[in-house]
């Protein structure tokens with residue numbers, strides 16, 4: 206600024222060489238100088254006004270995205286309520302009849318999506334709710350089951366066991382207080398269940414690399430930056446496929462009440478007091494003499510001790526059709542809550558592979574059999590696995606499986622109408638009570654924009670979102 210003023214005054218001197226004009230010239234110089242300073246101030250001020258205007262416009266967009274996300278959560282809760290009503294038969298529409306949309310739903314000027322990891326295809330986005338019962342529960346899975354998760358290390362699996370168990374005995378390869386207290390920023394081993402999946406990052410041997418794999422923006426598909434090696438963050442092996450971590454396969458939320466699909470208390474066949482209840486159930490369901498045959502064959506009167514209900518099935522020599530009618534009404538546990546059971550109707554191949562004793566061929570057979578189920582009319586008991594697996598394998602997984610789901614997660618992405626701001630949240634909704642409850646709400650915005658950047662670019666140009674822009678397939 207000062208330099209510019211000197212230059213200007215020099216030019217002025219050359220234009221007014223007379224002695225008499227010296228005083229007037231000085232005034233003129235001062236005037237010019239003041240004018241220049243003022244002009245400069247105006248310029249600076251105008252620029253900061255523009256910045257302020259842009260900031261406040263972004264704030265408005267950000268607030269808009271925030272309210273859209275809040276609206277999206279209400280939508281998700283409403284959809285879950287509908288789903289429960291349909292399943293319990295209190296609604297006219299069955300689950301199969303309701304077509305749920307979770308993609309590019311418009312709210313005011315803006316939009317929201319409910320993202321779902323597509324575990325079968327890393328080139329195609331998928332939308333909808335995610336069933337938490339279709340995952341391995343980090344708080345209940347055995348060491349053997351944890352070890353079978355994709356990308357899991359022996360060290361981390363053992364350390365998860367130590368992290369959640371109440372004792373301070375170190376599992377081989379694991380870690381208790383001794384390890385955590387020696388860290389640069391020391392902390393205690395939790396010795397209690399994990400409350401969130403991401404809490405795993407506090408555990409020895411865990412890393413974002415193991416948890417998220419190459420999918421560092423958590424959208425379930427292979428993005429260009431996840432397939433270009435070290436050219437851009439994140440580092441990846443550029444092999445044209447998404448090497449996932451185990452994030453999509455694990456949960457800490459799955460739990461169910463020990464009741465049947467209709468909400469009635471189950472008969473615990475491991476207590477001698479239940480013998481008459483079982484007899485009544487069998488007589489009500491089948492003919493009296495058939496009920497007696499089943500009771501006799503099962504040996505329940507003399508020895509009410511079963512590993513799980515599938516073992517009862519084999520001992521009782523019921524037909525599959527008979528067992529299917531009563532299976533969900535039976536239990537071998539006296540607990541009122543059964544955390545961490547895996548829903549065999551919904552779990553992914555990778556999750557089913559973690560169940561004890563199953564080979565890949567067994568899991569493929571389960572998936573093939575499951576493929577014939579009609580949506581909304583899936584079996585209401587775990588009995589069907591006996592149609593696929595041999596006795597040893599069926600009984601081997603019988604204590605770890607269910608067909609009920611009570612927790613759903615929603616990965617909500619909200620975008621302002623002008624494309625300037627977005628928000629992304631993970632919500633976990635528990636449906637065990639009559640009113641669904643949000644039990645977890647986490648900001649995922651920092652993972653970056655997870656869909657096609659063209660969507661944002663289009664809205665920023667003030668253009669409408671066409672089907673081509675909204676394409677769910679990645680190039």
Ligand SMILES: [Ca+2]
Pocket residue numbers: 366367368369370371372373374381394396
């Ligand atoms: Ca411990």
Ligand SMILES: [Ca+2]
Pocket residue numbers: 419420421422423424425426427428431
């Ligand atoms: Ca990705």
Ligand SMILES: [Ca+2]
Pocket residue numbers: 430431432433434435436437438439440441
């Ligand atoms: Ca990369």
Ligand SMILES: [Ca+2]
Pocket residue numbers: 419441442443444445446447448
């Ligand atoms: Ca890869």
